[in-house]
Amino acid sequence: MEIVDITAQDGLLGPLLLARSAVDRSAALRGDAAWLEKAWADPATRVVVVDDGNALARRSGEEFSLVFSAPADAPAGERYLLGVDAGGVAYFAVSAPLPEPALGASHGRIVSPVAASAVPDGQVVAAGLRQVGSLLGDLDAGLLVYAVALEAWHSTHEFCPRCGSRTEVRSGGHVRVCPRDGGQHFPRVDPAVIMLVHDEQDRCLLARGPQWPEGRMSVLAGFVEPGESLEHAVAREVAEEVGVSVTGARYLGSQPWPFPRSLMMGFFARATSTELVLDQEEIVEARWFGRAELLAALESGEVRLPSGLSIARRLIETWYGEPLSGDW
Structure with a gap:
């Protein structure tokens, strides 16, 4: 099997550092x-x-x-x-x-x-x-x-969810089998969307969760629900967290985020409304930034961005047009 180079996703500025690979999974x-x-x-x-x-x-x-x-x-x-x-x-x-x-x-x-x-x-x-x-x-x-x-x-996943028996590792660590009922259990990932929202003035929306200190900001993200498309998840999460309506979700790339098992799928989405109504359990601060305003906030230390390891940082820098400083 040929090893495919996927380090430079189309449209993203810079590589997704956790999406790199140089082995055939065999x-x-x-x-x-x-x-x-x-x-x-x-x-x-x-x-x-x-x-x-x-x-x-x-x-x-x-x-x-x-x-x-x-x-x-x-x-x-x-x-x-x-x-x-x-x-x-x-x-x-x-x-x-x-x-x-x-x-x-x-x-x-x-x-x-x-x-x-x-x-x-x-x-x-x-x-x-x-x-x-x-x-x-x-x-x-x-x-x-x-x-x-x-x-x-x-x-x-050491125990069978149906009978409670201790499962056994098989297939080189890619299956766990219940010795009692023969059930096979496979590794799972949790699909999540992460999106940079921009408006008609080409401002980007950054937000802060309640678990983060002041100044730490990022783009919005959330898990995909059962029976839901990625595009619908983008629109739903933005509406739920900040009360903004979006359209035109555009996929830009993905990378695993094994903390513990997410697969982050990155999008740009265009806002059709800009008034912010925050879900205080999820978001305690959200702001629209123009490029000059974001740069000034980073240089002053008022705002800090996610690390370059994250797809969030790649989305922000792609919108901005060049690499930025100011890591968490």
Whole structure:
């Protein structure tokens, strides 16, 4: 299977950093027990350990790279096949506690986004996608997104929802089977729409949720409901959260957001009304910004935008026309 480059979505300014990938997911091999056993016995196979969304990463210059081990050196835990690269190397994730030596180092665990220069070159740290996702290469970013998403799903689906029996991992970590009733349970994602709303004056609408401190603003977003199209979800969410009517929803790109299992689908939508009526449980502040006004608010520190890891940042910068500063 050819690996498709999807890092530059049509119409978006800049890449979607969690949509990168450089391996064939090799779905046809997941049910081949003999191949899985052979791949696990191969010392060339690479294994990344993932623990509650974190993995070990090493700073190398201005980037980070995942720390892999051979299968023989990997800890015991559930195994998930992540795929095979163009050179035939197989990649697995193992859900297990991270090795202790790295956690005892001075930069043992990173809990907020970091610049490469903040960590000594060669230092190994425990970190998640929010902390180092933008600093990983295409191969490692794709592998970690995949591993984190699978680990999150498995951690909440250990038992059969029908009979309560403990389920068993099959198909390289892509199915859980109930030994009592034979039911198969597959990893799921939660589809969500995220939209930059602009009006006839080409102002964009940014908002702040009640869980965010003052100044932290982003575009609107929400989950798609059962039986609902993406376009209807865009219009419904905007109307519910800020009381604005929109039309002309235009799809721009998507990326996984495995916190724990969302798939974010990005849109532009044109407002046909501009009066703001906020749902205070969801939105405590919303404002229309022209480009000059947004730039001034960012430069003064009055407003801070989502990180470059998010599709929200890409939507805002695409509307603005060039990269912006002022991360959360």
